[in-house]
Amino acid sequence: xxxLGELERAVMDLLWAGQEAATANTLRDQLARxxxxxxxxxxxxxxxxxxxxxxxxxxLEKKGLVERERGTRPHRYQAVSSRADHTAELMxxxxxxxxxxxxxxxxxxxxxxxGEAETLRKLLGQP
Amino acid sequence: xxxLGELERAVMDLLWAGQEAATANTLRDQLARxxxxxxxxxxxxxxxxxxxxxxxxxxLEKKGLVERERGTRPHRYQAVSSRADHTAELMxxxxxxxxxxxxxxxxxxxxxxxGEAETLRKLLGQP
DNA sequence: TTTAACTTCTACGATCCGTAGAAGAACTGC
DNA sequence: GCAGTTCTTCTACGGATCGTAGAAGTTAAA
Numbered sequence: 001x002x003x004l005g006e007l008e009r010a011v012m013d014l015l016w017a018g019q020e021a022a023t024a025n026t027l028r029d030q031l032a033r034x035x036x037x038x039x040x041x042x043x044x045x046x047x048x049x050x051x052x053x054x055x056x057x058x059x060l061e062k063k064g065l066v067e068r069e070r071g072t073r074p075h076r077y078q079a080v081s082s083r084a085d086h087t088a089e090l091m092x093x094x095x096x097x098x099x100x101x102x103x104x105x106x107x108x109x110x111x112x113x114x115g116e117a118e119t120l121r122k123l124l125g126q127p
Numbered sequence: 128x129x130x131l132g133e134l135e136r137a138v139m140d141l142l143w144a145g146q147e148a149a150t151a152n153t154l155r156d157q158l159a160r161x162x163x164x165x166x167x168x169x170x171x172x173x174x175x176x177x178x179x180x181x182x183x184x185x186x187l188e189k190k191g192l193v194e195r196e197r198g199t200r201p202h203r204y205q206a207v208s209s210r211a212d213h214t215a216e217l218m219x220x221x222x223x224x225x226x227x228x229x230x231x232x233x234x235x236x237x238x239x240x241x242g243e244a245e246t247l248r249k250l251l252g253q254p
Numbered sequence: 255t256t257t258a259a260c261t262t263c264t265a266c267g268a269t270c271c272g273t274a275g276a277a278g279a280a281c282t283g284c
Numbered sequence: 285g286c287a288g289t290t291c292t293t294c295t296a297c298g299g300a301t302c303g304t305a306g307a308a309g310t311t312a313a314a
Contacts, residue, residue, distance in 0.1 A: 051261090087231045108219065124236060182273075
């Protein structure tokens with residue numbers, strides 16, 4: 001139950017990019033600008049209705065990806081976890097469904113760049 | 128475009144498990160047996176119509192996960208790549224969409240079991 | 255207290271997936 | 285060669301998810 005739609009993903013990207021919690025209106029404007037100019041993948045320069053953004057935010061909330069402050073008047077929304085955390089979690093999810101985890105890891109490592117391999121070695125440290 | 132439905136996944140699991148290419152009928156029977164007894168997740172003991180299996184196989188073929196021998200009379204189907212390869216590819220796909228790959232890897236490594244960390248060290252070898 | 259901003263409810267069309275019947279194509283035994 | 289059987293393709297429907305947004309209800313501001 002982890003897959004996101006195109007607009008849902010665009011919204012998450014904005015929430016992950018900004019450090020502050022955002023309102024639906026802010027997000028709507030950012031979506032309108034994010035953005036024809038950028039190489040943004042898909043959801044660019046659309047003038048969306050605010051209700052559209054609110055619906056998407058509600059769905060993201062139900063999925064546990066977003067939380068909102070209900071206290072403030074324009075509710076403020078923010079990502080529950082960082083993009084890196086979320087992505088890493090997704091990777092574990094994908095990996096977890098395999099009965100041959102070690103084989104998967106082997107293939108995975110096999111096609112990682114040398115730079116990243118180096119990073120991984122550092123992260124793994126000594127036994 | 129990588130996510131699979133429940134039945135699609137069950138079929139892939141069978142194709143990945145068996146080493147030989149299988150026919151729709153074989154798969155149908157295996158699906159009927161794979162199986163109430165097993166802890167199979169979801170798609171168990173259903174008596175499916177063969178056309179149902181064929182439809183699913185066609186969809187998997189369109190997605191590039193399965194290929195079929197059209198020459199033989201009952202067409203024979205097999206997975207294009209091993210489960211491990213496919214899963215590793217999926218992991219790369221998930222990772223690839225992130226601008227902060229190293230951060231993701233860090234989180235990922237952070238929540239890997241010690242046994243797997245050991246495996247990873249071996250796989251990475253020396254610089 | 256009227257109005258403006260904001261949220262919730264409801265809904266519709268598109269796509270995807272599980273499911274399968276109907277119709278068409280090919281093989282097999284006579 | 286023909287009839288019956290087997291197999292494939294085409295078409296379709298119902299449920300779920302997602303993009304999209306109007307209508308109605310609620311709260312804050314003037």
